[in-house]
Amino acid sequence: GDSVTQMEGPVTLSEEAFLTINCTYTATGYPSLFWYVQYPGEGLQLLLKATKADDKGSNKGFEATYRKETTSFHLEKGSVQVSDSAVYFCALSDPGRNRDDKIIFGKGTRLHILP
Amino acid sequence: GAVVSQHPSRVICKSGTSVKIECRSLDFQATTMFWYRQFPKQSLMLMATSNEGSKATYEQGVEKDKFLINHASLTLSTLTVTSAHPEDSSFYICSARDGAIANSPLHFGNGTRLTVT
Numbered sequence: 228g229d230s231v232t233q234m235e236g237p238v239t240l241s242e243e244a245f246l247t248i249n250c251t252y253t254a255t256g257y258p259s260l261f262w263y264v265q266y267p268g269e270g271l272q273l274l275l276k277a278t279k280a281d282d283k284g285s286n287k288g289f290e291a292t293y294r295k296e297t298t299s300f301h302l303e304k305g306s307v308q309v310s311d312s313a314v315y316f317c318a319l320s321d322p323g324r325n326r327d328d329k330i331i332f333g334k335g336t337r338l339h340i341l342p
Numbered sequence: 343g344a345v346v347s348q349h350p351s352r353v354i355c356k357s358g359t360s361v362k363i364e365c366r367s368l369d370f371q372a373t374t375m376f377w378y379r380q381f382p383k384q385s386l387m388l389m390a391t392s393n394e395g396s397k398a399t400y401e402q403g404v405e406k407d408k409f410l411i412n413h414a415s416l417t418l419s420t421l422t423v424t425s426a427h428p429e430d431s432s433f434y435i436c437s438a439r440d441g442a443i444a445n446s447p448l449h450f451g452n453g454t455r456l457t458v459t
Binding site for chain 2: 231263268269270271272273276316329330331332333334335
């Protein structure tokens with residue numbers, strides 16, 4: 228079945244470091260891909276998304292490119308801040324359904340940014 | 343922005359009792375809400391899709407008689423864990439979409455941590 232695999236955490240970086248969180252997926256169709264973020268004590272929020280191959284989603288300095296050839300959607304940020312500390316979830320939508328319904332999540336990667 | 347309120351945030355109950363978790367869309371109407379479960383260091387697993395005014399659609403392997411879902415209004419869905427057992431201890435999260443906005447993203451509640459003793 229469809230699945231999402233993302234790098235295990237926690238990931239600990241110093242402020243202003245470059246961030247990459249790897250995410251690969253398995254799907255039979257053409258899913259939409261998402262990154263969600265969960266800040267401490269809050270619910271999940273959509274960070275960015277891409278709906279087709281070669282699309283780049285971006286938000287708050289984060290970027291991820293939908294790579295069909297490598298089935299990947301790695302999250303990157305050039306210079307992280309302490310406020311970026313959170314849990315990040317890679318996710319895909321179920322092919323054949325509405326884009327934002329029945330989302331399949333990865334296990335989440337906890338990110339700690341040290342001042 | 344759109345807010346989904348989930349209550350309670352934490353609950354501890356004794357084995358054999360039932361626990362109700364509420365999910366409310368505070369400033370929008372949600373014809374569909376989703377219930378997820380997350381075990382430690384595991385993915386969020388979709389349990390069921392809650393449809394206003396009709397029966398919920400459960401994912402394969404989820405016991406519908408154990409996890410009762412009621413979506414009585416456009417702003418409220420409830421998940422009741424019946425006859426809870428320690429293995430039901432988990433983090434439960436709801437989400438909802440604004441039915442009035444095309445391609446509305448999912449809005450998530452803050453989750454409920456259930457501990458069954």
